Amino acid sequence: MVPRAVWTSIAGLGIVATTVGVVMLAVAAPPDVLGASVSSPGLVTTGAGVAALTGEDIRVEVQGRGRVFIGVARTADLAVWVGDATGVEVTGLLAADALRAQPLTGSAVVPDPTMSDIWLDSAAGEGSTALVLTRPDPEWSVAVVGPGDVDLEWTSGARHPAAWPTTVIGLLVAVAAVLALSRRNAIAARRRPRRRHRRPR
Amino acid sequence: MRGAHRGRSAILAVVMCLITACAALPEPVEVESSPPGPVVTATQADRIADDAAAVLTRLDTAGGWDQTVAATRLAGPALLWAVAANTSAQPNPISAATVEGPRDVLVAPVVSGWPRAFATVTQGDGGDGSARIAVYTNDSARTPYRLWAVMAVLDGEVVGPFPPATDGAVALTVPSSAPSTAPSASPRPLPDVVAQLPQRYLDVLTLGDASVYAPEFAADGFAAALAERTAAETDRLTSVATTTVSHEVVVDDQGREVAMAALTATGDALVMVAFRTTLTSTVRAGRGVIGVPTEFVAAVGVEQVSGTLTTESVAALAFVVPAERGNIRVVAVADGVAEVRVS
Numbered sequence: 001m002v003p004r005a006v007w008t009s010i011a012g013l014g015i016v017a018t019t020v021g022v023v024m025l026a027v028a029a030p031p032d033v034l035g036a037s038v039s040s041p042g043l044v045t046t047g048a049g050v051a052a053l054t055g056e057d058i059r060v061e062v063q064g065r066g067r068v069f070i071g072v073a074r075t076a077d078l079a080v081w082v083g084d085a086t087g088v089e090v091t092g093l094l095a096a097d098a099l100r101a102q103p104l105t106g107s108a109v110v111p112d113p114t115m116s117d118i119w120l121d122s123a124a125g126e127g128s129t130a131l132v133l134t135r136p137d138p139e140w141s142v143a144v145v146g147p148g149d150v151d152l153e154w155t156s157g158a159r160h161p162a163a164w165p166t167t168v169i170g171l172l173v174a175v176a177a178v179l180a181l182s183r184r185n186a187i188a189a190r191r192r193p194r195r196r197h198r199r200p201r
Numbered sequence: 202m203r204g205a206h207r208g209r210s211a212i213l214a215v216v217m218c219l220i221t222a223c224a225a226l227p228e229p230v231e232v233e234s235s236p237p238g239p240v241v242t243a244t245q246a247d248r249i250a251d252d253a254a255a256v257l258t259r260l261d262t263a264g265g266w267d268q269t270v271a272a273t274r275l276a277g278p279a280l281l282w283a284v285a286a287n288t289s290a291q292p293n294p295i296s297a298a299t300v301e302g303p304r305d306v307l308v309a310p311v312v313s314g315w316p317r318a319f320a321t322v323t324q325g326d327g328g329d330g331s332a333r334i335a336v337y338t339n340d341s342a343r344t345p346y347r348l349w350a351v352m353a354v355l356d357g358e359v360v361g362p363f364p365p366a367t368d369g370a371v372a373l374t375v376p377s378s379a380p381s382t383a384p385s386a387s388p389r390p391l392p393d394v395v396a397q398l399p400q401r402y403l404d405v406l407t408l409g410d411a412s413v414y415a416p417e418f419a420a421d422g423f424a425a426a427l428a429e430r431t432a433a434e435t436d437r438l439t440s441v442a443t444t445t446v447s448h449e450v451v452v453d454d455q456g457r458e459v460a461m462a463a464l465t466a467t468g469d470a471l472v473m474v475a476f477r478t479t480l481t482s483t484v485r486a487g488r489g490v491i492g493v494p495t496e497f498v499a500a501v502g503v504e505q506v507s508g509t510l511t512t513e514s515v516a517a518l519a520f521v522v523p524a525e526r527g528n529i530r531v532v533a534v535a536d537g538v539a540e541v542r543v544s
Contacts, residue, residue, distance in 0.1 A: 034226070034227070047229060048229060049229030049230040050229045052229075052230055053227050053228075053229055053230075054227050055227075055230075074238070076237070076313065077342055080314070080315070080341075080342040081342040081343055083343075091229070092226075092228060092229050093226045093227070094226075095226065096226065111343045112343075115273075115343060115344060115345055116342060116343055116344065116345065117241070117245060117248075117249055117339065117345050117346045118342055119245075120242065120244070120245065138230045154227075
């Protein structure tokens, strides 16, 4: 017969796993939206794969002065369009609410985006505009033209991938261990009276 | 006791790793260098065509002519015809109606760099009832696509089939200087044939059936009509003027003769080339004057000329070069006067 301590330990591990799973699902769950703002000197682009960072939607908004433009194009086409223009390239996330960026150390002025046909989708406005890309292709990149503040917000598709398995498996292990422990106790209880009954003989 | 403490620490460490590792920030997806796609999507092509139609509509309205606006969305023959239509009473062979509206087929070559071009094919009953091909060219990522020409598909000709627009057509890279070879019965690489096509068809236009390259081309209505037209003009003026006819290939700003070349689904090459025909009539001394075509009187400022009258017409042609043996065919044509000069 398996010692009681073993089943108790297994049940304890199951309870711990369930607790961890619940913590991952609730307390330590990543935020629904990732992203932050970056100041644009006139051109902000996203690096390769950045637009599709989470695999979910990305919302781009610019609050600036004068005419502002947001466009999405194939990364290779956008690189040719940018050429040696000066600007900022967003390369990823430093934190859930902080962007990682690097300067585009070009020397040329930013070209007029409305004169190009590389854009797969675009939005323009006076002072502000926004564009939502639904699950963008990993080969797409974004360009924001116009001085101002550029917000990049990704819908966080990230969930702890192990959260639900941990919770469910932990719960099953705990329940199974408790049942096994109960069964063991029941068997032990049936055996104990028999031993007591034999003693008087 | 120490062992139990170690065990608890190990479990806690695993738990913390599990929580923190899974909550790591997403990193950009490493995109492997994938092959380039079609130069435009259907949505982009529609937008570009609509913009070109809007420009044509604006230019056609009274007082709406703007050379800068015209040059942003028109190129090659289309721009030459539009300029001529603005300065004369000659109608532009391209109207907004021939550009806007439903397009049946998008021929978007797969190209990574620039220059780029694409074509749309309307199978017929698109307003004027005729099948036509519209060609758009693009010099760089920072400039817009410009309408190069809209050509009417000749009777009996079928253009295509082409691969799905989402896959894109195979672009034919035309060598800048294909080896000049004499007519040969042996097959040549398709890119070389395409590269030599403009100059060989030019030779056919100039010499007619006397050209050594004439057997490579199927008889076409355009060349016959052009020869007939220039012969009639020469005959009309023969008593008072000496008339010469010359032809040349229209090249773009970078000196390219072929505006677009792409393969059909069957491996044939669809090739777009423009030709300029210049008809110069010089009045012989003491023989009087010759009349300026009515629609160009306002443009040149005189009704008659006693010196030289020069008429330039430009034709945009779509050729099909068979993948296997067979004659090169002219499948679509657009033709119009580009300029009339007097001196």
